[in-house]
Structure formats: C-alpha cells, structure tokens
Amino acid sequence: QIVLTQSPAIMSASPGEKVTMTCSASSSVSYMYWYQQKPGSSPRLLIYDTSNLASGVPVRFSGSGSGTSYSLTISRMEAEDAATYYCQQWSSYPPTFGAGTKLELK
C-alpha cells in the first residue's frame, strides 16, 4: 500500500503568517486530497484533486504538488485554522491517509 508521510507532525503559526505543510507518498499518486479536523469534529474535505478547493473553503487555502510530493499552504494564518490536517490518496487500493499535521496558533 502507498504510505503517506506528513511533515511536520506539529507546527505553530502566528496570525497572518504563511503556513506550508507537506505530504510525501511512497509511490507516485495522481492526486492528493486534504482534510481539516478540529477537536471534537469530523474531518472536513478541504482540497480535492490536488489543488481544487472544496465548497466553502476560504481562498487562503491552496494545494499543489505532483508525483510523490504534495503540499498544503495557508496564505495567512487565522485563529480558526488551528486544526489537524490529513492528506489522503486513492490512486491505488487501499486508500490511505497520512498521520496528520497538527497546526497550532502561536
């Protein structure tokens, strides 16, 4: 199965700061998907097909990458962005998730 490695595991950012987190795949994938999960809530789809924003997602979020290397960027950190972010692939079975990057507000 394809293993997704997210880094860093934990990070913090100040309001207004640019945030970038990465997801590395053990084999090439066609697309990457990103989810946001806040404490006590279910995961929420953030980015689909590597770079497309899901409905209702603020434009300060963006996704990019190809092959085995993908990233999620928040252009300017806001307090409500404090959450855990997971990447996911389904280029091959089984679909797999990364272990998550926990983003904290500094």
Add this chain to the structure above:
Amino acid sequence: DVKLVESGGGLVKPGGSLKLSCAASGFTFSSYTMSWVRQTPEKRLEWVATISSGGSYTYYPDSVKGRFTISRDNAKNTLYLQMSSLKSEDTAMYYCTRGTTGYFDYWGQGTTLTVSS
C-alpha cells in the same frame, strides 16, 4: 444539505459482533458510492469499506476482509456495516462517508466502537 447520521456503536467483547447504521439525507443516496472510515484512539484515519452506488461491488482492506460486511438499502437511504470477530484493534470512531472519485466529500459525526473485555 447533505447529512449523514451514524448509530449503533457501543462496547463489545472481543470476538463479538455489532452492526452500524448510517442514515443519509439531502442528496440522491442511490447515486453515490459510500464508505466507512474509522479513526483510532491515536487519531489515525483508516479506510474500512466501500460499496458501489447500486450495492453490487464492495471493497475492503485486508485488516477487516472476511470480518466486516458493508451493505446498503437505497429504498431507506441507509448504509450499514456488519462487524464480527471483533478485535481490540477495531476500537475506533466509525465515520460514514459519501464517496466520489477518489475522496470522501462528506462525513457523519461518527459512532464509537469499543472492543474490550
């Protein structure tokens, strides 16, 4: 609005069985692939099962194959997960998700399964 509401979780002894349900509303249930995804106490997300829109095709990871069965009733807009031979490592929050091409676009609030003696 899309709504997925899981039920049926609880405390089960190792080797026991349990059936989860997911009531769907706000979309044409019979047109969508549906899946179950679980989140372990360590917060790791794991895909558990997928069923095609008509119910003819099902998919499982090796970790649950032969023990879990996903099914659906399109007339009742309901998704199910029958779990048997439960193990402690099946302890998790179980989410019902709507699937599309490659990802899970809507998630329920989850139902908790604890496998313990």
